[in-house]
Amino acid sequence: MTDHVADAPAHLRTDLSIDQRLALKTAATHLESEFGHMFGLETIERFLHSSYDQFATHASVANFLPLLAERFARQRLRALAKVEGKSHDGKPTVLFLCTHNAGRSQMAMGFFTHLAGDAAVAWSGGSEPGTEVNPAAVAAMAEVGIDISHEYPKPWTDEIVQAADAVITMGCGDACPVFPGRRYEEWVLEDPSGQDLDAVRPIRDEIEERVRRLLEELKVPVHA
Incomplete structure (x- = not known):
């Protein structure tokens, strides 16, 4: 897919069904109402459509693609706003990275969000995103009262890494991104992929133990 097609507004793209074009147009409207005071519509649509294309190659259910694209574009635009100094909420932002963004990084983000509440922000990503979050990881987290079933594997992007105050890596090796000025920490953990x-x-x-320790080091109060 060429760049000009990938970045084109929904009504100009010829690679989408009518329903998908309408869904993306609606998503662009949602995002413009949220970020229009910081970014132009062209930037918002570019992020939305490039986010759509990130998932289109491996999504198992095409009907959910516009929704996933909207959620990921929202995260990316929030990150860009922070990088460009357009957002100043002062909350620490932590990015958890692993290979498939289907197990370790999703559990870490689940614990971080649960324990930190609104006091900090957690994101996650993978070097080779899978197609779904590991069902055993979902079940294990449900046992401790944390629901990660609504999460989805996703890649990372430059603006997301640059917006993070701390980047926690878990086995993605040389594929993990490195930007100056970030706090980096490698957590050596067994890969839950294929495990019961x-x-x-x-x-x-x-x-959980590592996340609690990280929150203490970041001086983020624990709410659970």
Whole structure:
């Protein structure tokens, strides 16, 4: 797919169904109402359509693509606003990265969001995003009262990494991005991919311990 097609507004793209074009147009309207005071419509649509294309190659259910694209574009625009100094909420932002963004990084983000509440922001991403969050990881987190079933594997982008105050990597090796001025930390954890629930529980518990320690170091109050 050429760049000019990928970045084109929904009504100009010929690679989408009518329903998909309408859904993306609606998504662009939502995002413009949220970010229009910071970015032009052209920038918002470019982020939305490039986000759509990020998922289109491996999505299992095409009907959900516009929704996923809107959610990811929203995260990317928030990150860009922080990088460009257009957003100043002062909340620490942590990015959790692993290979497939389907297990370790999703559990870490789940714990961080649950424990920090509105006092900090957590994002996650993968070097080779999978098609769904590991069901054993979802079940293990549900056991401790945290629902990550609504999450989805996604890549990282430059603005997301640049907006993070701390980047926690978990096994993505040389594929993990490095930008000057970020706090980087590698967590050596067993990969839950292909493991059953019994095997995932100790990985989950170690992640919780590490997240609690990270929150303490960042001086973020724990709400749970």
